[in-house]
Amino acid sequence: MSGACGASRGRVSIDEIYRAEYGRAVSVLVRAVGDIGLAEECVQDAFVEAVRRWPVDGLPASPAGWLITTARNRAIDRLRREASRDERHRQALDLLSADEPAEEGPVRDDRMRLIFTCCHPALALGVRVALTLRLIGGLSTAEVARAFLVPEPTMAQRLVRAKNKIRDAGIPYRVPHEADLPERVRGVLAVVYLIFNEGHLDRPELSAEAVRLGRVLAALMPDEPEVLGLLALMLLSESRRPARTSPYGELVLLSDQDRSRWDHALVEEGQDLVRRCLRRNQPGPYQLQAAINAVHSDAASTGETDWAQILALYDQLMALAPTPVVALNRAVAVGEVAGPAEALALVDALELGRYHLYHSVRGHLLTRLGRTEEAAAAYGNALATATSEAERTLLRRLLG
Structure with a gap:
């Protein structure tokens, strides 16, 4: 288009x-x-x-x-x-x-209605998420494939199969009843979070839409802790947007950001939601990620990041959601607590060769260890797989 x-x-x-x-x-x-x-x-x-x-x-x-x-x-x-x-x-x-057409059912927002509709339990969770990303965000098949870290032809086949299953099985596209909402919420949360991540750097309108959908969800399901956790996670991440890129469009790493430029109203709202989640004592992956972001946000007032607390939270997150990306993020915390050598051993054990942040983290750890040639090779791999111009600009500078 x-x-x-x-x-x-x-x-x-x-x-x-x-x-x-x-x-x-x-x-x-x-x-x-x-x-x-x-x-x-x-x-x-x-x-x-x-x-x-x-x-x-x-x-x-x-x-x-x-x-x-x-x-x-x-x-x-x-x-x-x-x-x-x-x-x-x-x-x-x-x-x-x-x-x-007349509205009906508990979900009054058009896009949220379609998300719930696409998250039908007859479809596999990954297919629900991919299909809804394609429909709601208007993402291309290539962009959806990137979000799932799979080749574009693989994602194209998944989308075709999903639509065929919907057609052949006669899965209705309708507003779910109240009783259907809880069993679909996992897929809905995954969709909203991936929409948010897709807009993290280059498409702020997508992140804004994800936050809006998160607020709709929180109003619809105020007693679901993971709904509140996701909204908190997005708000705390979005609060750093004003400081995330330089005036020249280069990505600014979290450690180098001017924290006075953070949106402190969003920080306060997100931290309040995290406290509400903690009082419920029903930790889930989104709540734990929100808590990690809340610790980072505390640094705006304390001036220092409590990496030991962040590592403890990642340990809990790994117990609930042991994915390679979570392991990569945990390794970053390990690097701050135990040093780059121990962190690099953890990173090298991961199979994330298609993920640009994997190579970026390796480059950072190798630089800290003084292994400059290997670091340059890692940053080169990151540049080849980076998904935004802001990231590519930063990586070119790191490569010198």
Whole structure:
């Protein structure tokens, strides 16, 4: 999707509108047509039409409204063309006469409704997350593959299989009942967190959307500790955004950030949520990650990071979620507590060759050990696999 359109408000990239509005448009259309494949195709058709018309006609007053209306009209046309029964024709007429289908069920937010819908227990957890990332965030297959650390063709096959299973099994795309929410919350949390991570550096609008969805979840399920933990984790991470990059677009490492630039209102809100979680004494992975971020945030006032406490929290996290990425992050804490040699031994035992932060951590530890040639090779590998320009700029500087 590419192109730009002119309007009195200035030139706006259709790519930017696609990233911002794709998920919303698909969510609204799924609610209208009840068919995820049809909704996706019609929204994509609407964007193709936008690329054709907007550079000539100018940007509509409401790009999102224009896209949704155009996509709905495409859906009506298709349903009419394909109608072989009166029911299909009636469905098209209902769409034509209804600007906004009636809401129902406990989830009132369109995108959150679609997330819960996609997180059907008949689909494997990883497939639920990947499919929803594709739909809600408007992420390309390549971006979703990167989030899962798998090759793009592998992810493309997973998405195709998921859609085929939905079609063949007749899995309904509907608002879940109250009783269905708890069993789906694990997949929902994973989706929201991955949306947040995808926007960590280059796409702040995605991180903002993830935080908004986290607030919706917290209002919907206030007694779920992991919901509160995820919201706290995102708020504490987002609080550091103003200091995360330099004026020249280079990534600034946490240890080098100007902590006076952190958003202290978000820090306070996130830490309050962490305290609420601690009082419940039902620790989960998101709560523990939030607690780790809360310790980092304490350094804004104390001036020092309590690495021993962070390592203890990572030990708990490894007991609950022993993933290679958690092990990598724990190794960083080990490096601060026990030294770089012990940390490097832990890192070298991991199989994360496709993950740029693995190579970055190795480069940092090797530098501390004075093994400069090996460090340069590790930073070179990190540069080759880095996913954002801010990270690449930092790595080029480290490579000298």
